[in-house]
Amino acid sequence: MREKRLQLIISFESTAHAMAVEEYCMGNGLPGRLIPVPKEITAGCGLAWKADITQKDELLKAFARENIEYDGVYELMI
Amino acid sequence: MIYLDNAATTMMKPPCMVDAVTKALTTMGNASRGAHETSLSASRVIFHARKTIAELFNCKRTDHVIFTSNATEALNIAIRGAIKPDSHVITTVLEHNSVLRPLYLMEKEKGISLSFVNCDDKGNVDAADFENLIDDKTSAIVCTHASNLTGNVVDVKKVGEIANRHGLLFIVDASQTAGVLPIDMEDMNIDILCFTGHKGLMGPQGTGGMCIREGVEVETFKCGGSGVHSYDKEQPRDYPTRLEAGTLNSHGIVGLSASVGFIKETGVENIKAREEMLALRFYNGIKNIDGIKIYSDVEAATHTGVVAINIKDYDSGAVADTLATDYGIAVRAGAHCAPKMHEALGTVVQGAVRFSFSYYSKEEEADAAIAAVREIANE
Numbered sequence: 001m002r003e004k005r006l007q008l009i010i011s012f013e014s015t016a017h018a019m020a021v022e023e024y025c026m027g028n029g030l031p032g033r034l035i036p037v038p039k040e041i042t043a044g045c046g047l048a049w050k051a052d053i054t055q056k057d058e059l060l061k062a063f064a065r066e067n068i069e070y071d072g073v074y075e076l077m078i
Numbered sequence: 079m080i081y082l083d084n085a086a087t088t089m090m091k092p093p094c095m096v097d098a099v100t101k102a103l104t105t106m107g108n109a110s111r112g113a114h115e116t117s118l119s120a121s122r123v124i125f126h127a128r129k130t131i132a133e134l135f136n137c138k139r140t141d142h143v144i145f146t147s148n149a150t151e152a153l154n155i156a157i158r159g160a161i162k163p164d165s166h167v168i169t170t171v172l173e174h175n176s177v178l179r180p181l182y183l184m185e186k187e188k189g190i191s192l193s194f195v196n197c198d199d200k201g202n203v204d205a206a207d208f209e210n211l212i213d214d215k216t217s218a219i220v221c222t223h224a225s226n227l228t229g230n231v232v233d234v235k236k237v238g239e240i241a242n243r244h245g246l247l248f249i250v251d252a253s254q255t256a257g258v259l260p261i262d263m264e265d266m267n268i269d270i271l272c273f274t275g276h277k278g279l280m281g282p283q284g285t286g287g288m289c290i291r292e293g294v295e296v297e298t299f300k301c302g303g304s305g306v307h308s309y310d311k312e313q314p315r316d317y318p319t320r321l322e323a324g325t326l327n328s329h330g331i332v333g334l335s336a337s338v339g340f341i342k343e344t345g346v347e348n349i350k351a352r353e354e355m356l357a358l359r360f361y362n363g364i365k366n367i368d369g370i371k372i373y374s375d376v377e378a379a380t381h382t383g384v385v386a387i388n389i390k391d392y393d394s395g396a397v398a399d400t401l402a403t404d405y406g407i408a409v410r411a412g413a414h415c416a417p418k419m420h421e422a423l424g425t426v427v428q429g430a431v432r433f434s435f436s437y438y439s440k441e442e443e444a445d446a447a448i449a450a451v452r453e454i455a456n457e
Binding site (some may be wrong): 019020036046 | 118124140
């Protein structure tokens with residue numbers, strides 16, 4: 001497997017919420033992409049948003065401003 | 079063939095819808111079942127479909143747009159999953175069996191009681207009559223937006239105001255009106271809007287759904303794979319997953335999404351105006367023919383593209399058969415899954431011949447139907 005590094009992972013309750021995040025981020029030039037939910041996160045949607053750890057504040061502020069729903073926010077070595 | 083059975087299903091579809099389905103059939107993976115590109119692209123188009131439908135009906139929550147196989151399934155889920163046992167429910171004589179039978183089942187299994195709003199001699203219901211039937215046990219109003227038999231429209235905004243004032247759940251069957259008449263869930267106070275994809279929305283058969291207002295609880299009716307929370311023993315509670323176990327009809331939903339896009343571009347008001355114009359043209363052409371009985375209130379301020387008639391005492395099935403074989407005109411005859419409407423109109427034995435126009439119907443097709451009806455009536 002490839003070398004692991006600390007990443008920001010955001011989980012979702014449903015695929016619809018994951019899709020809303022992807023659409024918003026792609027449409028607004030925000031970083032990240034959808035990945036299969038890592039094993040460290042047991043609950044939630046089968047998809048998770050992965051971004052660089054340095055983007056955490058920017059993403060969470062945007063989600064709060066736009067009322068975008070997500071489940072959990074994690075910092076994981078993946 | 080002249081196809082005038084669009085209230086059963088629209089046969090002419092927007093080319094963009096057909097193209098979208100064709101493309102999906104060779105490229106699409108399973109939505110919510112992976113993070114590889116084919117699954118993600120399926121998830122994206124399903125999400126886009128929810129969004130475009132939410133916008134069309136002004137449903138505030140994209141994730142409260144639930145896909146079902148048709149309006150019947152949506153109505154079953156809504157009626158059986160949201161109406162309180164042992165309560166009183168108000169509905170109308172205009173309803174289709176997709177409303178009536180789930181309500182009768184709730185009567186038998188869950189102890190609900192039913193009251194019906196009657197229609198006047200033109201086949202219209204007065205919204206004020208709903209209020210007169212409300213009692214202490216009333217919990218819900220379930221009503222169609224327009225009769226599938228006559229095309230007469232119910233003033234759901236007024237009914238919604240009454241439901242809202244009395245704290246009642248308001249379920250609307252938009253089978254005949256989605257894509258044909260403007261629908262605004264917020265403005266009309268609709269709690270659950272049930273729709274089919276293959277009629278006025280001009281999508282593929284096997285598509286449909288329901289839009290649920292925020293805060294309205296509809297219980298799970300089937301459980302299974304959801305792509306999320308795989309180790310939970312129960313179906314996840316979040317919408318849409320709560321009501322969507324198993325693989326969706328994604329190929330169909332892509333088509334529905336494309337046809338809804340076409341409708342939004344064209345404008346529901348323009349579609350409405352065209353269907354009303356065609357129905358009125360046909361109505362004006364036949365109304366003075368001797369022996370014609372018209373059941374639709376086509377001259378009402380709002381009407382769908384449906385005109386139901388009979389010719390003399392002729393069996394409606396025989397008239398439809400003559401139209402099909404001698405004139406190449408496809409219409410629907412007999413009973414139209416709306417038993418109480420037929421009782422109210424006195425057409426239980428004879429049935430009725432239903433002509434129904436779509437956005438794609440042509441003026442000359444209406445004229446050909448007029449000529450055919452005139453000839454049959456003169457025989």
